[in-house]
Structures are given as C-alpha cells and as structure tokens.
Amino acid sequence: MEGNMRLSLKVWRQSNTDAAGGFEDYKLDNVSPDMSFLEMFDVLNEQLIEEGKEPVAFDHDCREGICGMCSMYINGRPHGPLRGVTTCQLHMRSFKDGDTIVVEPWRAQAFPVIKDLVVDRDAFDRVISAGGFVSVNTGNAQDANSLPIAKEAADDAFAAAACIGCGACVAACKNASAMLFVSAKISQLALLPQGQAERSIRAEKMVAQMDAEGFGACTNTGACSAECPKEISLENIARMNREYIGAKFSSSAV
Amino acid sequence: MSWFSQTLTSSIGKKLLMALTGLFLISFLVIHATINAMIFYNDGGETFSHWGHFMGTNPIIRTLEIGLVAGFLIHIIDGLMLWKSNRDARPVKYAVNNAAANSTWYSRSMGLLGTLLLIFLVIHTSHFWIPNRSNQFATGEELNLYQMMLETFQNPVVVLIYVLGCVSLFWHLLHGFKSAFQSLGLNHVKYNGAIAFVGTAFSIIVPILFALMPISIYLGWVK
Numbered sequence: 001m002e003g004n005m006r007l008s009l010k011v012w013r014q015s016n017t018d019a020a021g022g023f024e025d026y027k028l029d030n031v032s033p034d035m036s037f038l039e040m041f042d043v044l045n046e047q048l049i050e051e052g053k054e055p056v057a058f059d060h061d062c063r064e065g066i067c068g069m070c071s072m073y074i075n076g077r078p079h080g081p082l083r084g085v086t087t088c089q090l091h092m093r094s095f096k097d098g099d100t101i102v103v104e105p106w107r108a109q110a111f112p113v114i115k116d117l118v119v120d121r122d123a124f125d126r127v128i129s130a131g132g133f134v135s136v137n138t139g140n141a142q143d144a145n146s147l148p149i150a151k152e153a154a155d156d157a158f159a160a161a162a163c164i165g166c167g168a169c170v171a172a173c174k175n176a177s178a179m180l181f182v183s184a185k186i187s188q189l190a191l192l193p194q195g196q197a198e199r200s201i202r203a204e205k206m207v208a209q210m211d212a213e214g215f216g217a218c219t220n221t222g223a224c225s226a227e228c229p230k231e232i233s234l235e236n237i238a239r240m241n242r243e244y245i246g247a248k249f250s251s252s253a254v
Numbered sequence: 255m256s257w258f259s260q261t262l263t264s265s266i267g268k269k270l271l272m273a274l275t276g277l278f279l280i281s282f283l284v285i286h287a288t289i290n291a292m293i294f295y296n297d298g299g300e301t302f303s304h305w306g307h308f309m310g311t312n313p314i315i316r317t318l319e320i321g322l323v324a325g326f327l328i329h330i331i332d333g334l335m336l337w338k339s340n341r342d343a344r345p346v347k348y349a350v351n352n353a354a355a356n357s358t359w360y361s362r363s364m365g366l367l368g369t370l371l372l373i374f375l376v377i378h379t380s381h382f383w384i385p386n387r388s389n390q391f392a393t394g395e396e397l398n399l400y401q402m403m404l405e406t407f408q409n410p411v412v413v414l415i416y417v418l419g420c421v422s423l424f425w426h427l428l429h430g431f432k433s434a435f436q437s438l439g440l441n442h443v444k445y446n447g448a449i450a451f452v453g454t455a456f457s458i459i460v461p462i463l464f465a466l467m468p469i470s471i472y473l474g475w476v477k
Binding site: 012023073075076077081102104107108109110172174175176177179207208210211214215216217218219220221222223226227234235237238239240241242244245248249253254 | 257260261264265266267268269270336339340342343344345346347348349350351352353355356357358361362364429432433436437438439440441
C-alpha cells in the first residue's frame with residue numbers, strides 16, 4: 001500500500017529464564033504508519049507462524065494504555081521514543097521507512113525474563129502485598145463530603161494512583177530501582193485519610209520488600225519519571241523518603 | 255539487626271547517609287575554599303598562614319577534623335556499597351540504551367566522578383595534609399604550608415591534576431548538591447528553585463576558586 005513502511009527488527013529471543021538469549025533479525029515489508037507498535041508485532045508473528053516459526057512472546061492486554069502489561073525496551077528506551085505513552089499507544093508513524101528497531105525485554109535482577117520479551121513482574125505484586133493496601137472494613141460508600149480532603153492532596157493522590165505498575169521506571173533506571181513505583185503506591189495512601197492508620201508500617205514494610213526483591217537504590221537521575229507513561233512525579237520519591245525515614249525513627253515497630 | 259542499623263543499610267537509609275555526609279562535606283568545602291582564598295591577598299602568605307595556623311591548632315577545629323575524616327570515610331564506603339548493589343540490580347545490560355534521552359550523563363556518573371575525586375583526594379592529602387599532620391605528631395611543629403604550595407604548584411603536571419580534580423568536583427556537585435535535598439525528602443515547590451540556583455552557583459564558584467589557586471601560583475600571579 002502507498003505510504004507503508006519497510007522495517008528491520010532486531011528482537012531479543014530467549015526460550016526460558018535459564019536459557020541464553022540472543023537477537024534475531026526480522027524484515028517487515030508492509031507496515032502501516034497507523035499501526036500501533038503491538039499491531040506491528042502481531043503482523044510479525046503472523047509472518048513467523050506462516051513460515052512455521054515460533055512467534056515472539058510479548059506481554060499485552062488492554063491495548064489502550066491503562067493495564068501496564070506492555071513492556072518493550074525499544075531503541076534504548078522503555079515504551080519507545082515518545083514521552084507519556086505505553087508501547088500500545090506508540091504508533092509506527094513515530095518511525096521512518098527503512099528504520100532498524102531494536103527491541104529488548106526490561107532488564108533487572110528483580111524482573112527475570114520468562115520468555116522473549118516477557119518478564120516476571122511479580123516483585124511489584126509482592127511489594128504491594130507487603131503494605132500497599134488499607135485494611136479497614138470500609139462498608140458502603142459514604143456521602144462524598146463526609147471526609148474533607150484538601151484539593152491539593154486529592155490531586156496529588158490521584159496523580160500518584162495513575163501508576164499502572166508497568167515497570168518502565170525500573171527499566172529506565174541505571175540502578176534498576178523501583179523507587180518511583182513504590183513511592184507512588186505509598187503516596188496515594190499517605191495523602192488520604194483512609195491511609196493514615198497504617199501509614200508508618202506501610203512505608204517500612206513496602207521499602208523492606210522493595211530492597212528484598214533486589215531493586216537498586218535511587219541516584220535521583222530522573223530517568224524513571226521522564227520515561228513513565230503516566231508521568232509520575234519525582235516528588236513522590238521525596239515523599240517516600242520522608243515517610244520511610246520518619247517512620248523508621250519514630251514508629252513503635254522496633 | 256537493630257532498627258537503627260536496619261534503617262541505615264536500607265536503600266533509602268544509604269541515600270540518607272550519602273546526603274547527610276555530602277552536605278557536611280559541602281560545608282567543609284566552604285571553609286576550605288574561604289581560608290585557601292586568603293592566598294589571593296598576595297601578602298607572602300601572611301593572612302593564609304594566620305588562618306591555617308588557627309585551623310591546624312585550635313582544639314575545637316582539631317576535634318571537628320575527626321568528624322571530617324569520618325564524613326569522608328562514610329561517604330566513600332557508602333558510595334562504594336551503593337555502586338555495588340546498584341550494579342547487581344541489573345546483571346544483564348541493555349544492548350542498546352539511549353539514557354541521554356532521559357537523564358544527564360553526570361547524574362548517571364556519580365560513582366565514576368566520586369572515584370576520580372577519591373584518587374585526587376589521595377594525591378592532594380599526600381601533598382599537604384598528611385605531611386603536615388605527621389610532622390605535627392612527630393615534632394609538634396607545623397610545616398610552612400604556604401611555601402609548600404608555592405613549590406608544589408611549580409610542576410605543570412601537578413597543576414593539571416588539580417584542575418582536573420576541580421572539573422570532577424564541578425560535575426559531582428552539580429548533581430550531588432540538589433540530589434542530597436531530594437534524598438532527604440526536601441522537595442517543595444517553594445524551595446526547589448532556590449536549591450537548584452544555590453546548588454548550581456556553588457558548583458561553579460567553588461571549583462573555579464580552587465582551580466585558580468594552583469594556576470595563579472604556577473603563572474606567578476601569587477608569590
């Protein structure tokens with residue numbers, strides 16, 4: 001079709017966690033600029049299946065930027081060259097005819113590769129299980145104004161809660177640090193009245209679990225926030241530092 | 255492990271230590287640069303030696319010096335521990351990584367810049383601090399530091415090493431100053447601008463002031 005692109009792909013292939021992986025080269029001759037990056041991978045996989053080859057395993061679910069499943073490291077950046085989008089919201093018009101695109105999985109000790117471009121992000125779930133919740137019986141929804149919440153606190157909590165847990169922050173960070181993710185999850189509850197009862201113990205337990213998973217520390221390079229599809233702010237990391245240090249030095253948990 | 259050591263060895267606790275010792279070392283740089291800048295009076299080292307003598311003999315300053323050595327050691331050892339754990343957090347590197355798109359090179363190179371500064375620190379203390387303190391320990395007398403400066407900075411290679419040390423210090427401070435506040439949780443819309451401004455100004459002024467010392471002596475501006 002007129003205007004369609006020819007692309008070369010270098011894609012990481014790895015049959016399982018323990019196997020050695022490597023790059024495979026593929027050519028696509030008829031890519032529409034209106035395709036999303038994942039649809040381009042669907043075309044590649046159709047082609048591989050027709051050739052009797054194993055299709056590329058990659059994570060995806062909602063394909064509308066809210067599930068946090070897609071996780072490709074494209075030409076050296078998580079979710080590709082655009083800011084504030086997931087891989088499914090990246091379209092082929094962001095690339096040029098004849099481009100070579102290198103696609104790798106997230107690289108982190110805490111995110112082992114399961115297969116090809118699919119990584120195991122259970123470490124995030126374990127951090128949430130450690131304290132990213134409110135254990136009160138909330139009953140029925142209350143009247144909207146029965147708990148007064150400052151507009152700024154509500155806005156900041158909402159912005160932090162926009163985190164979809166995709167792991168781009170870990171992927172982008174030179175230390176594979178999970179601080180942006182964990183700080184968003186601590187912040188969304190620390191800012192609201194419902195989160196106060198477990199505020200200290202939550203910060204202590206979630207940070208302890210984050211460290212136990214083998215994520216790195218923070219160098220404040222800002223790469224995480226720059227690459228975050230939901231543009232989670234670095235202010236959350238500062239808030240987590242306050243929450244954690246404050247909790248450690250003042251809580252009754254010895 | 256007690257709650258205290260557990261806190262200081264956690265990822266955030268290590269950064270807390272880096273930030274506190276970093277800001278402490280920054281406060282030391284203020285004193286160090288101010289007193290050394292006395293050579294620019296160009297009075298044959300009279301003002302400089304007066305204050306140098308005070309710093310070398312005053313009991314309060316000498317006690318604080320123990321804290322300074324501790325501050326350096328904690329900053330260096332903690333930095334090396336962070337470097338190791340951060341490196342272990344990504345055992346397989348990316349084949350293609352466009353980090354320049356999301357962060358500055360110097361913020362990603364604090365370990366490298368710190369190592370360069372450590373090498374400089376060893377050279378620098380072996381020029382002045384170590385010989386002076388060992389002489390004080392052995393004989394009770396201070397060495398003539400001003401004369402030692404004039405002699406040391408006749409060598410262009412030494413001058414170059416000192417200038418390169420100042421360049422490393424500039425990049426290390428340019429990220430480190432602001433980063434320390436973020437690590438301490440001090441990120442607030444009312445103060446962020448001031449922190450960034452003071453941090454950048456400090457990172458420029460102090461290394462230039464330090465670099466001018468060996469250069470001025472080498473070029474004979476200060477005699």
